[in-house]
Amino acid sequence: MNREEIIKAVNSIFIERFEMDESELTPEKRIADDLQLDSLDIVDMIVGLQQRFKINLRENKEIRNVRTLDDVYNLFEQLIREHPEIAEKLQ
Amino acid sequence: MIFLRSTAFWFLTLLFMVIYWLVLALPVFVILCLPTGRRQHLLRVLLLGFGLLEVRIVWRIFFKVSFRDLSGGLREPGIVIVNHRAATDAFLISVLGLSMAQTVNGWPMRLPVIGWMAHWAGYLDITGWSYEKLKGRAQKILEAGDMIASYPEGTRSEGKKMNPFHSGIFQVAKELEVPVYMLCIAGNQFMPDRKFRFREFRDLAVRFLEPVPKEEVRECPTAYVLKKKVFRRMEEELAEMDEELEK
Numbered sequence: 593m594n595r596e597e598i599i600k601a602v603n604s605i606f607i608e609r610f611e612m613d614e615s616e617l618t619p620e621k622r623i624a625d626d627l628q629l630d631s632l633d634i635v636d637m638i639v640g641l642q643q644r645f646k647i648n649l650r651e652n653k654e655i656r657n658v659r660t661l662d663d664v665y666n667l668f669e670q671l672i673r674e675h676p677e678i679a680e681k682l683q
Numbered sequence: 684m685i686f687l688r689s690t691a692f693w694f695l696t697l698l699f700m701v702i703y704w705l706v707l708a709l710p711v712f713v714i715l716c717l718p719t720g721r722r723q724h725l726l727r728v729l730l731l732g733f734g735l736l737e738v739r740i741v742w743r744i745f746f747k748v749s750f751r752d753l754s755g756g757l758r759e760p761g762i763v764i765v766n767h768r769a770a771t772d773a774f775l776i777s778v779l780g781l782s783m784a785q786t787v788n789g790w791p792m793r794l795p796v797i798g799w800m801a802h803w804a805g806y807l808d809i810t811g812w813s814y815e816k817l818k819g820r821a822q823k824i825l826e827a828g829d830m831i832a833s834y835p836e837g838t839r840s841e842g843k844k845m846n847p848f849h850s851g852i853f854q855v856a857k858e859l860e861v862p863v864y865m866l867c868i869a870g871n872q873f874m875p876d877r878k879f880r881f882r883e884f885r886d887l888a889v890r891f892l893e894p895v896p897k898e899e900v901r902e903c904p905t906a907y908v909l910k911k912k913v914f915r916r917m918e919e920e921l922a923e924m925d926e927e928l929e930k
Contacts, residue, residue: 609904609907610905610907610908611904611908611911628847630847630851632814632850632906633850633905633906633907636906636907
């Protein structure tokens with residue numbers, strides 16, 4: 593799974609759950625300040641990511657530090673590198 | 684001149700508050716002895732009466748408040764989203780004529796008299812309580828047939844631009860599957876300012892918009908989508924109201 597596919601999978605959460613336009617979803621966008629997701633919305637985002645990537649993020653400390661969309665893409669890129677089975681489950 | 688008017692405004696507002704609650708001291712004492720649900724509902728009715736009399740009689744000396752109901756008549760218990768420019772909003776919502784519990788930060792409930800009444804009337808402490816407690820209390824208020832008024836900006840904006848909304852109360856609306864009403868208040872951005880000083884006195888406008896029915900609330904995939912929908916609708920209406928007030 594390459595970075596482009598990861599971006600597409602992550603963005604699909606924002607499009608489906610938050611009805612955002614794909615054009616809004618650029619890597620530099622800050623999740624809280626630009627996309628205006630508050631703590632409750634971030635829980636929704638994490639639930640969506642868990643369902644999409646079929647992984648449990650509850651124990652993941654990195655997810656708490658994401659600030660921008662690029663951070664989310666990087667996190668999943670790293671997770672897939674460490675656990676290739678995530679990508680297999682997605683296909 | 685503005686300082687004198689401001690002082691006179693607060694003096695008369697507080698004087699009326701003392702008179703109102705002194706006159707009703709005995710009924711309030713009796714109400715406080717009733718079971719919780721009944722007590723809270725009756726106190727909400729008294730708070731509504733207090734707010735209405737302040738706005739329609741006492742404040743009329745200083746400015747007029749016009750009210751337009753565009754809601755289409757739906758009055759099913761639900762959540763009333765209110766924009767928040769100034770402290771006067773808590774009184775101005777009474778022009779709706781509906782008995783409501785408001786969501787507040789903890790401190791207003793510690794104010795003498797009015798804060799105690801709000802506390803006894805079951806007002807919701809949105810910052811001090813857990814989400815589950817907030818939802819449970821909100822459900823009881825709605826089941827009693829009352830509305831919940833909430834200011835999702837979290838704090839006074841003190842300007843024409845609304846602050847971003849928090850999602851908590853929209854999540855409550857979604858989980859309880861109740862309609863979301865919208866109340867727009869325009870003109871009072873500096874009436875008063877954050878230090879409770881009036882920087883101007885001008886006529887105000889209040890509009891009650893067509894609500895988001897519970898079916899539509901249910902269909903929103905997340906609270907975020909619901910809050911975005913409500914925010915946009917209110918932003919649009921407030922821009923129109925501000926423009927009309929400037930004419």
